[in-house]
Amino acid sequence: MTGCPTAELVIEAAGLGKAYPVFKRPQDRLKQMLMRGRRKYYDEYWALKDIALTVRRGETVGLIGRNGAGKSTFLQLLCGTLAPTTGRIAVHGRVAALLELGAGFNPEFTGRENVHLAASVLGLSDEEINARYDSIAAFAGIGDFIEQPVKFYSSGMYARLAFAVVAHVDADILIVDEILAVGDAAFTQKCMRFIHRFKERGTLFFVSHDINQVSALCDTAIWLDSGTVRAVGPAKDVCHDYLADMYREQDKNDRFRIGGHRTPPPPAVRSRPDVRDERLRMSERRNAIEIFDFNPDAPWFGTRGATVANVRITTPEGAALSLFHGGEEVVVRIACDSHVALTRPIVGFLIKDRLGQPLFGDNTFLTFQEAPPAIPAGRSFEASFQFQLPYLPVGDYAMTVAVAEGTQSDCVQHHWVDEALFLKVVSSHVARGLVGVPMHAIRLDMS
Numbered sequence: 062m063t064g065c066p067t068a069e070l071v072i073e074a075a076g077l078g079k080a081y082p083v084f085k086r087p088q089d090r091l092k093q094m095l096m097r098g099r100r101k102y103y104d105e106y107w108a109l110k111d112i113a114l115t116v117r118r119g120e121t122v123g124l125i126g127r128n129g130a131g132k133s134t135f136l137q138l139l140c141g142t143l144a145p146t147t148g149r150i151a152v153h154g155r156v157a158a159l160l161e162l163g164a165g166f167n168p169e170f171t172g173r174e175n176v177h178l179a180a181s182v183l184g185l186s187d188e189e190i191n192a193r194y195d196s197i198a199a200f201a202g203i204g205d206f207i208e209q210p211v212k213f214y215s216s217g218m219y220a221r222l223a224f225a226v227v228a229h230v231d232a233d234i235l236i237v238d239e240i241l242a243v244g245d246a247a248f249t250q251k252c253m254r255f256i257h258r259f260k261e262r263g264t265l266f267f268v269s270h271d272i273n274q275v276s277a278l279c280d281t282a283i284w285l286d287s288g289t290v291r292a293v294g295p296a297k298d299v300c301h302d303y304l305a306d307m308y309r310e311q312d313k314n315d316r317f318r319i320g321g322h323r324t325p326p327p328p329a330v331r332s333r334p335d336v337r338d339e340r341l342r343m344s345e346r347r348n349a350i351e352i353f354d355f356n357p358d359a360p361w362f363g364t365r366g367a368t369v370a371n372v373r374i375t376t377p378e379g380a381a382l383s384l385f386h387g388g389e390e391v392v393v394r395i396a397c398d399s400h401v402a403l404t405r406p407i408v409g410f411l412i413k414d415r416l417g418q419p420l421f422g423d424n425t426f427l428t429f430q431e432a433p434p435a436i437p438a439g440r441s442f443e444a445s446f447q448f449q450l451p452y453l454p455v456g457d458y459a460m461t462v463a464v465a466e467g468t469q470s471d472c473v474q475h476h477w478v479d480e481a482l483f484l485k486v487v488s489s490h491v492a493r494g495l496v497g498v499p500m501h502a503i504r505l506d507m508s
């Protein structure tokens with residue numbers, strides 16, 4: 062985020078801090094007002110301390126952190142709805158924030174009136190608003206409700222209208238938060254399409270507790286922790302460390318460690334040529350999925366009460382081919398070693414695309430929920446998952462694997478390994494969607 066020409070910077074924060082007054086008793090607030098600052102009846106709570114950040118034009122930044130870390134405070138400083146207590150924040154360009162906008166709707170006004178109000182606050186002239194109104198209404202897709210006061214809207218309708226306005230105001234910097242979570246799936250997808258288009262020209266700030274979404278959408282992530290910047294860097298790395306930190310808390314015995322390092326995906330050369338390769342390569346859109354070896358140095362975290370020793374994708378007969386073609390039966394085999402006695406082990410995997418977007422995966426929890434197999438210390442064991450491989454679009458993929466203990470919602474992570482294994486798809490017939498599913502029948506019937 063640093064080291065770029067100043068002309069490219071759209072956000073610059075230095076020494077930025079925000080303290081809120083905290084009154085011990087309600088009457089202290091009144092006393093403070095009456096004394097007009099001549100005496101102090103409050104303590105200061107520093108929600109943000111000494112933040113230094115730069116963001117370039119076109120960058121997509123994810124803001125992550127636990128409840129109360131200071132994310133909303135930072136965004137309000139960015140929007141200018143809150144003044145800093147120390148330092149400064151300079152913003153170059155038009156900022157449109159869903160948080161601010163949603164809150165800015167007047168409940169007594171109709172949707173139509175609020176569109177005019179909000180768009181003009183965001184810098185559009187009356188002519189521009191009139192010219193874009195139909196498109197805004199169509200984007201919101203709330204039908205006749207647009208003529209009703211927004212106090213009668215559901216939270217989803219509110220979010221739809223707010224997003225529709227934001228999508229039409231030519232913002233240079235767009236701030237999107239969890240508001241997307243209140244829309245239905247179709248609308249969320251529409252917003253996501255807009256966000257992907259917006260990323261080509263503008264700077265996006267995305268705030269979410271959904272780590273997968275942040276690493277899928279953002280180039281960079283900022284991790285706020287108790288009002289300070291704990292980490293800034295490539296979204297995938299920061300999200301990995303953040304997730305590790307959350308799991309660290311669940312380890313009562315101080316055995317939790319972090320290790321490994323990231324390596325770029327391997328080049329497009331097959332490590333072990335497949336005997337069928339010649340023939341299979343005759344069709345140029347055939348789904349060629351190259352599987353690489355387990356990466357023992359992949360980034361990991363966990364208590365290492367059990368560790369992942371190897372990950373392979375094989376045929377049901379056990380042949381570890383390096384080339385698959387989608388649609389065939391495969392087995393993901395995760396070999397582990399127990400270093401302590403495990404009473405409720407869970408082993409799982411997740412395949413993610415180049416952007417870190419999860420595509421599919423599974424774990425052993427449900428299958429063994431009633432009678433989890435106890436594994437003594439010092440044993441090797443293997444979890445295997447047999448399924449029909451979907452078709453994958455061209456690109457790089459990585460598999461995350463983990464061995465944990467407990468339940469899906471409350472578990473100790475023994476060994477979580479990101480990018481344990483890479484997959485590279487060099488040709489594919491899948492043009493749309495994240496995966497292609499094997500079709501059992503395709504028909505075209507005339508009645």
Ligand SMILES: Nc1ncnc2c1ncn2[C@@H]1O[C@H](COP(=O)(O)OP(=O)(O)OP(=O)(O)O)[C@@H](O)[C@H]1O
Nearest residue numbers: 081082106108126127128129130131132133134135
């Ligand atoms: N007006 C206020 N007066 C006093 N303290 C405040 C005020 N607003 C926020 N805080 C405190 O400042 C800290 C940071 O709050 P903030 O809302 O910025 O966190 P956040 O990261 O957005 O949290 P969340 O994920 O829960 O939305 C919290 O401890 C919060 O209690």
